[in-house]
Amino acid sequence: MLKTSMGLFILLFYSSSNAQLCSTPTIGEGIVSNCDYCQCSQGISPMETGSTGIRFDFGSLYLGAPYNGSSRLRNSPDQNESFLTNRLTIFYRISSSPITLSLAVPYVTRKSHEPSSDIVSAQTFESNGIGDLVAQVRYIEKQYIDESMVAYSVGVGAKLSTGRSDVKIASGEYLNPDLQPGTGTTDILITGSGFWSLDRTGLGANITAGIVTGRGAPSSDGGYHKYGNYFNGELTARYRIVPEELSEANLSLTLGLGGETRAHETLGGSEIAASCGSIIYVAPGVKYILSTRISADAVVQIPVYQYLFSDPVNSEYQLGESYRFIAGIQYSL
16 A cells, blocks of 8 residues: 555656656647546546446546646637547456456547637537447455455556547548547556555555557558557545444545656657646545445546646647546446
8 A cells, every 4th residue: 555655656746847758759740639548547446346247437528728838828718629438347356256357348429629720710520439448357455454444456457449540520631639539559557556444534546557559540641640658646535424333325525636647649650749748636526335236426637737748839739638527336246
């Protein structure tokens, strides 16, 4: 648990030091926003999925202002991007072993609203469809020390290249890679988690590292667009507000502190200047356990710091996050 927490704070320090994961950029590719990280992040703690069951969750991500480093720039109200993800996850615990398998199937809707070439009117681009499936295997261990419970989890998996990455617009050009249902890559995922609870209080931490492999999505500029490696983590405190004594049904408030950092994207093997960056956010939420089998939760992630690399020479900037909302319901056998 201590090592996991230290890993998160290293991430936060690392993120606030101008995203040193990124090297010197060499090429630009218009306005490029962050991709929808929701389907790669762990969402609910692996501690909650150490059994067989099913989960449905909904995620909404809105990008509404360009950034130059950590400075938010003035933005036209016509320029924004939104990402909606409906995701069904099936998880299966192998007999009485500590091994849990999971498969997440997302359906995504991605939309961009931006000024047209004449600068007067605006144009909208949109796509939807099955996104990239995520398959994982986790080892989960729990133990009780006096009156407290301590648990940890480690896992490996892959974000598979199942979503379309070659959708075209009316002109015949490829849609912006950020708006494609899939990324065109297979990402290797390495995850770790820890959880401690005592009476009405709990403390958990999650980290995920993604290693991007494959050529990426085809681009009208020639070559293929490929996202960079990424790392994210979150430290979350939970407090049960009702009832005072532990029972089958209970309601808890949660508060998280998280961060995320990504390496530069590439186009045809060359780095894109207006890509790469880091974010730190706070995440208030609520968790309601209806019974030993059914639970529901909701959380909103509010950015408190963002550093996004840009290309001022070519007037190319990334859109920063305004908010992210995730809610879900889970049934366990």
